Amino acid sequence: MIGTMRHIFDFDFILRHPDYQFIICSIDADSQYNWLDFNMSDENKKSLFLLGAQKAIKFLEGFDWEGYKKIRENLITKE
Numbered sequence: 001m002i003g004t005m006r007h008i009f010d011f012d013f014i015l016r017h018p019d020y021q022f023i024i025c026s027i028d029a030d031s032q033y034n035w036l037d038f039n040m041s042d043e044n045k046k047s048l049f050l051l052g053a054q055k056a057i058k059f060l061e062g063f064d065w066e067g068y069k070k071i072r073e074n075l076i077t078k079e
Contacts, residue, residue, distance in 0.1 A: 003035070019071050025059040027052055 014021055033040070033048050040048070 003030075019068075019075055022064075022068050022071060025055055027055045 029035075029048060029051060033044060037044075
């Protein structure tokens, strides 16, 4: 139930702030890792960190900085 609420709040935030969809990426780690596992093994911690680093690199390689600046500029001019 808590996981469902977490996803709903994330989805609601993106709906209210659509520009954020351009600066975040999802990491599908739920099937392999439990976000409430406070006793995660060191091996799982390392592999989860590596998964996050790989996703970050992929995201940054494809990030359109100029396009994002235009989106932010349009938001500022609407206010």
